[in-house]
Amino acid sequence: MTVQVSNWNIDGKSHEKNFKSIVFLGVLWLSLFIAFLFLIILLVTTAMNGWGRYDLRLFTTYNNTTPADAGARAAILGSLFVVSVTALMAIPIGIAAAVYLEEFADRSKWFNKVIELNIQNLAAVPAILYGMLTLGVLTLLGLKNKNVVIGGSLALALLILPVVILTTREALRAVPQEIRDGSLALGATEVQTVTKQTLPAAVPGIATGTILAVSRAIGEAAPLLLLGALVFITYDPNGLLAGFTTMPIQIFSWTSAAQEEFKQVAAAASMLLLVILLSMNGIAIFIRNKFAKRW
Amino acid sequence: MTSESQGLSRGMHLGGSTRGEIVQPIMELRNLNVYYGDFHAVRDISLDVGANQITAFIGPSGCGKSTVLRCLNRTNDLVPSARVTGGIDYRGHDLYGPTVDPIEVRRRVGMVFQKPNPFPKSIFDNIAYGPRVTGMKLNKTETEDLVEHALNKAGLWAEVKDKLDQSGFALSGGQQQRLCIARAIATSPDILLMDEPCASLDPIATSLIEDLMLELVNDYTVVIVTHNMQQAARVSDRTAFFSARIDDAGQRYGHLVEMDQTSKIFTNPSDSRTEDYISGRFG
Numbered sequence: 223m224t225v226q227v228s229n230w231n232i233d234g235k236s237h238e239k240n241f242k243s244i245v246f247l248g249v250l251w252l253s254l255f256i257a258f259l260f261l262i263i264l265l266v267t268t269a270m271n272g273w274g275r276y277d278l279r280l281f282t283t284y285n286n287t288t289p290a291d292a293g294a295r296a297a298i299l300g301s302l303f304v305v306s307v308t309a310l311m312a313i314p315i316g317i318a319a320a321v322y323l324e325e326f327a328d329r330s331k332w333f334n335k336v337i338e339l340n341i342q343n344l345a346a347v348p349a350i351l352y353g354m355l356t357l358g359v360l361t362l363l364g365l366k367n368k369n370v371v372i373g374g375s376l377a378l379a380l381l382i383l384p385v386v387i388l389t390t391r392e393a394l395r396a397v398p399q400e401i402r403d404g405s406l407a408l409g410a411t412e413v414q415t416v417t418k419q420t421l422p423a424a425v426p427g428i429a430t431g432t433i434l435a436v437s438r439a440i441g442e443a444a445p446l447l448l449l450g451a452l453v454f455i456t457y458d459p460n461g462l463l464a465g466f467t468t469m470p471i472q473i474f475s476w477t478s479a480a481q482e483e484f485k486q487v488a489a490a491a492s493m494l495l496l497v498i499l500l501s502m503n504g505i506a507i508f509i510r511n512k513f514a515k516r517w
Numbered sequence: 518m519t520s521e522s523q524g525l526s527r528g529m530h531l532g533g534s535t536r537g538e539i540v541q542p543i544m545e546l547r548n549l550n551v552y553y554g555d556f557h558a559v560r561d562i563s564l565d566v567g568a569n570q571i572t573a574f575i576g577p578s579g580c581g582k583s584t585v586l587r588c589l590n591r592t593n594d595l596v597p598s599a600r601v602t603g604g605i606d607y608r609g610h611d612l613y614g615p616t617v618d619p620i621e622v623r624r625r626v627g628m629v630f631q632k633p634n635p636f637p638k639s640i641f642d643n644i645a646y647g648p649r650v651t652g653m654k655l656n657k658t659e660t661e662d663l664v665e666h667a668l669n670k671a672g673l674w675a676e677v678k679d680k681l682d683q684s685g686f687a688l689s690g691g692q693q694q695r696l697c698i699a700r701a702i703a704t705s706p707d708i709l710l711m712d713e714p715c716a717s718l719d720p721i722a723t724s725l726i727e728d729l730m731l732e733l734v735n736d737y738t739v740v741i742v743t744h745n746m747q748q749a750a751r752v753s754d755r756t757a758f759f760s761a762r763i764d765d766a767g768q769r770y771g772h773l774v775e776m777d778q779t780s781k782i783f784t785n786p787s788d789s790r791t792e793d794y795i796s797g798r799f800g
Contacts, residue, residue, distance in 0.1 A: 328597060400634035404697070407592055408704055409624030410650040418650065423637050 265496075272489030280490055284456040285472070289483030294491045296455040297472035300371075301440055303459045304468055307375035308382065308439050313432055315379075316386030317421075323387070324394040325416050345384035352380045353445030360449075369450045372462040377445040382435040389431020393424040426513030433506040437499050443470035469495045537754045537778030539567035543708065543738050544589060544612075548603035551584050553596065557764075559584050559771045561603075564757055566708075571730060571739045573749035573779065576759030577794070581771020582742050585759070586710050588612075589740060590626035591619040608707075624651050627701030631713040633693035635685030635700075640677050643685045643696055644668065647704035663703055670736075671699035672729050691722025698729065702737075709733060711741040715748065727752050746795060749779065756782040758791045 237243075283293030323341075327334045356377035360368045397420050405415040421428075443451075452465050453475035459466040469491060476488035542565040551559040559581035566572050566589075574582035587593040588601060591612065605612040612622060636643050644664040648655055655663060664681070668674040673695045677688070685696055694714060701709055711730075715723040730739055730752050743749050749756050757776035763769050775788045786792050 330597070398634070400630065400632060401636060403592070403595075403630060404634040404636065404700075405646070405650070406595060407590065407623055407628035407630075408647040408650065408700065409620055410646075411620055414650045418646070419636060 268489045268492050268496075270489075272486060272491075272493050275486050275490035276493070280487070280494065285454050285467075289479075289481050289487055292476075292484065292487050294469060294472055294487075294494070296458065297467050297469045297491065298494070300455070300459045300466040301468040301470075304371055304374045304378065304446075304466060305436060305440050307371060307462070308378040309432075309436050311375060311379040312383045312386050312435070312439075316383050316432075317390050317428060319383075320387045320390035320394060321416060321421070324391045325412070325420065341384050341387055345388055347384075349381055349442055349444045350448060352377050353448030355380060356445065357448055367463075367465065369446075369452050369465050370463045371459055371466050373449050374446050374451075374466060374468070377449065378439040378442060381442060381445060382439050385435040385438065386432055389435065390424070390428050393427025393431065394420060396427060397423045426509055430506045430510045433502055433509070437502040437506075440468075440502070441470055441495065441499055443468070443474055446471055447474070537570075537780055539565050539570070539755070541568045542566060543568040543608065545606040546585070546603070547606065549585065549588060549605060550602045551581070551588060551593065552598075552600040552602075554598040557768065557770055562773045564773060564776045566738060566740055567755060568738050569734055569736075570754040571734050571741060571752050573753035573756045574740070574742045574759060575744075575746060575749050575756060575794075576771075576774075577761060578744075579769065579771065580759035580761045582757075582759045583712055584771065586712055586740060586742050587628075589708070589710055590628055591622045592628060594619055624704055625706055626708045626710060627704060627706035629694070629697050629701055629709065629711045629714050631716045633690055633697055633717070635688070635693050635696050638685060639682045640668075640685050640688070640696060641681040643700050644703045647700060651704055653704075667699040667703040668696075670702050670733070671695045672725065672732070673699055689722070691718050691725060694718060694722070694726060695729065698726075698733075702733075706737065708738045708740065711739065713742055713744060716744065723748070746783075750783050753779045755779055758782060758786070758788075758794065760790060760794070 279291070279293045281293065281298065282295055283291060284296050285294075286292040319341075323334070323338065327337075329335070329338075356373055357368060359376070360373050365373070401419050401423060402415055405419045406412070410418070446468060451471040452467050453472060455465060455467045473488045473491050473495065476484040476491070479485075544566040546562050546564050546566075549559070549562040550557065562581075562585055574586060576582050584593060588605065589612075593599050593601070601613055604614075607622075607626075610617060636646060638646070641664055644667050645660050648660065648663060665674060665678075668677060673692060676692060677683075677696075680687070685693065688696060694717075698709070698714075715726050718726065727748065730741065733739060741749075741753065755776060756779045758774045759771055760774045761769055761771050774790050775782070775786065777787070781787075782791060783795060786795065792798075
């Protein structure tokens with residue numbers, strides 16, 4: 223026998239489709255659309271402005287007073303050189319600092335608390351301040367010419383160091399405590415546990431964070447401008463004390479040049495910089511997804 | 518014969534023989550007290566752990582049985598605020614003596630945890646890790662032999678011999694736990710500590726681990742913490758019953774109520790609190 227229940231009607235207008243829900247969703251979509259719109263306008267106009275300069279000369283020739291002959295060779299090589307030295311300085315120090323703070327530091331001690339707080343703050347310090355700091359250090363060291371590779375790398379390394387430390391700590395924190403316990407209970411020392419278990423398990427997270435930090439260094443111009451960046455270099459950077467220019471600086475100088483045609487080269491170089499940054503971020507996302515661990 | 522009565526034969530049916538009596542203690546706890554900062558968590562534990570016996574620690578949550586277990590291989594030291602007074606005598610050495618290296622202690626007293634915790638490495642490397650970090654200089658064949666030996670001891674060899682290069686996470690929960698036991702065996706420990714090793718396993722995996730413990734005790738000394746009283750009755754020779762109490766200052770602390778042959782604890786305990794707990798009247 224079936225029981226008749228009077229209020230058992232499930233037909234009717236969906237509660238998901240009432241006016242409020244639709245407006246709410248509409249606002250969300252609109253916000254997303256606005257954000258995308260500006261990005262697309264920027265990309266398309268830059269891409270179109272650079273039209274005609276997507277050629278090999280962009281890579282092979284140095285800067286020139288004739289816009290048609292100007293290329294970004296020195297800037298591309300300079301960026302690669304400076305960022306490599308930056309990475310060599312910031313990544314080992316950053317990882318080591320993070321390992322100390324996460325695995326060995328006694329968090330109840332006041333100086334460790336002070337260090338923690340300061341690193342959080344340093345990550346939010348404007349880039350130009352790192353340029354000023356580096357300028358001061360190079361002056362103290364008595365360097366007359368401050369626009370040198372090692373100077374630029376130092377400024378950028380200081381800039382990304384807090385980011386490397388913070389992301390490495392996040393990655394270490396994501397490694398379950400059980401893995402450390404298991405290793406220690408087998409008679410491994412704390413150093414062995416870090417080097418053979420915790421760090422290897424955290425490598426994907428560290429790699430992702432580090433790549434993002436380095437890509438930030440590639441796109442940064444402010445601290446380098448403060449060091450008196452050169453914009454007219456017609457040789458490949460050939461040493462740590464050699465003068466250099468980087469892509470953001472070269473683009474900056476071309477955009478502010480009097481001749482209209484330089485803007486075309488600037489746009490072409492901007493697109494190249496964007497491609498480099500997007501592929502680095504792509505690699506970071508790939509690593510994150512490919513090696514993401516489920517414990 | 519049911520598995521129950523099979524298992525009971527060790528602890529209960531043969532209880533009248535010397536099985537549950539300590540022939541030779543391997544560890545002697547003397548007035549062990551554990552503090553976390555100012556908190557006096559475990560008070561005045563004195564008990565003996567017999568060589569080649571299974572000793573079970575039972576008792577309600579918060580009675581300090583896991584804390585005491587972790588003192589036996591000094592993993593409790595890893596809690597920064599932890600402090601211990603009293604002594605644990607292990608083969609003539611004071612475990613907490615000033616000249617004792619905790620790392621060496623952990624190499625001799627292995628541990629298996631409540632939640633299976635394989636390393637994010639291959640099955641082979643999970644087993645080979647202990648020997649590698651403890652500085653056993655083994656060549657390739659010796660390592661392979663040791664891995665096979667340890668997996669055999671843990672009753673896992675037949676199941677994994679064709680996939681030693683696969684991740685330890687690819688195994689089921691019960692297999693993972695036996696992998697962790699094999700991992701502990703690979704460093705040739707003297708004593709195996711097990712902290713609720715079956716708490717996250719199904720009954721079939723649990724019974725496999727229990728059978729394994731009865732095998733292992735021929736070569737090793739086993740100390741197990743368990744919430745499962747049937748398990749304690751099935752596998753152990755001696756049982757220590759811990760309980761929690763509140764002192765005059767209102768602090769809750771763990772203490773040992775009594776320790777005896779498993780058969781005696783489960784049939785004729787000396788303390789009424791033990792009987793209440795065993796019969797399910799509290800805890």
